[in-house]
Amino acid sequence: MISLFIQFFTKCIVTIVIMSLTQTTQALSLPKEWDIHKAFLENSSDIHKNTVIIQTPTELYGPKGRFEGIDFLKFLAQKNISIENMDLITFIAVDGYKVSIPLSYIKKYSPILAFKQVGARAGKWDTVWFDNAKVQGGPYYLIWTQGEAVPISYWPYAIVKFSLQNYSEIYGKSAPPFSASNKVKAGFEIFQTTCAPCHSVNLQGGDKGPEMNVPKNFTEYLSEDFIKNYVKSPLSYRANSRMLSLAHLSPENMEDLLLYLNEMKKHKVCKSQEDCATKLKEARK
Ligand code: HEC
Numbered sequence: 001m002i003s004l005f006i007q008f009f010t011k012c013i014v015t016i017v018i019m020s021l022t023q024t025t026q027a028l029s030l031p032k033e034w035d036i037h038k039a040f041l042e043n044s045s046d047i048h049k050n051t052v053i054i055q056t057p058t059e060l061y062g063p064k065g066r067f068e069g070i071d072f073l074k075f076l077a078q079k080n081i082s083i084e085n086m087d088l089i090t091f092i093a094v095d096g097y098k099v100s101i102p103l104s105y106i107k108k109y110s111p112i113l114a115f116k117q118v119g120a121r122a123g124k125w126d127t128v129w130f131d132n133a134k135v136q137g138g139p140y141y142l143i144w145t146q147g148e149a150v151p152i153s154y155w156p157y158a159i160v161k162f163s164l165q166n167y168s169e170i171y172g173k174s175a176p177p178f179s180a181s182n183k184v185k186a187g188f189e190i191f192q193t194t195c196a197p198c199h200s201v202n203l204q205g206g207d208k209g210p211e212m213n214v215p216k217n218f219t220e221y222l223s224e225d226f227i228k229n230y231v232k233s234p235l236s237y238r239a240n241s242r243m244l245s246l247a248h249l250s251p252e253n254m255e256d257l258l259l260y261l262n263e264m265k266k267h268k269v270c271k272s273q274e275d276c277a278t279k280l281k282e283a284r285k
Contacts, residue, residue: 033163057147062157063137067114086164091156099156114141173202187260202269
């Protein structure tokens with residue numbers, strides 16, 4: 001029950017984030033889409049040579065147990081699918097549900113793409129309850145050897161396709177340039193997941209809170225200490241603050257976020273009040 005709730009909650013958050021993004025940015029584009037099954041069928045002997053067996057943690061909303069799979073990065077390499085210059089991978093499930101995972105995370109923790117449940121007949125998977133319906137766990141499922149340390153939303157199951165993106169293709173002008181450091185990108189990921197539902201950068205994002213970059217960047221008129229403390233406890237500054245307290249962010253998260261904000265100073269979409277007013281009108285059309 002609790003895990004179902006978490007699952008629902010995670011999906012809601014993802015949906016809210018995506019909804020708020022698509023309001024001010026172009027619809028999420030998914031270039032370079034691959035059908036996993038097609039890729040598996042070609043040279044399937046290479047895949048079977050590299051099969052590993054992996055056990056999932058027991059506390060999981062997806063299928064549980066032992067699975068046969070292949071190291072996902074090895075699989076991409078075998079298929080000559082290059083992840084150079086890409087920031088994000090989006091897995092797409094049978095029902096169209098999408099989960100995006102930073103490629104930096106995939107490279108660091110090297111997940112397994114499971115294609116068979118151990119002991120089950122080929123093509124047969126345990127079913128999982130989702131949205132009051134039973135769904136098949138397969139045909140493909142992403143499993144992490146790091147177990148529960150990996151966020152619950154990063155265990156997509158029933159997946160059939162994936163696509164690769166870089167941030168600017170999805171998030172437009174709020175994305176740092178591809179050449180930005182990993183710390184800046186980590187900061188951007190925090191902005192996207194935690195701030196963008198309410199705040200915009202370069203006019204991309206939510207509009208419940210103030211814009212963070214144009215015409216002036218937060219770091220040009222607020223001290224870094226103020227930003228760090230405000231995020232933790234807005235109500236300790238303003239009795240009527242409508243901002244959520246985001247005390248769960250670590251000092252490192254905040255440092256990365258500030259690096260991202262500082263980087264975006266160099267990439268403003270508009271620099272004057274007039275220029276920004278025009279851009280804003282265009283963005284809201
Ligand atoms: C639920 C919506 C919401 C979220 C999420 C949110 N904010 Fe805010 N934020 C606001 C609103 C609304 C304000 C305007 C002042 C207020 O109500 O506190 C604000 C104000 C601020 C201010 C003060 C700006 C000023 O000039 O006074 C800072 C700094 C800030 N937000 C940073 C952040 C950061 C960084 C994040 C993400 C880690 C974030 N906020 C996430 C809604 C949000």
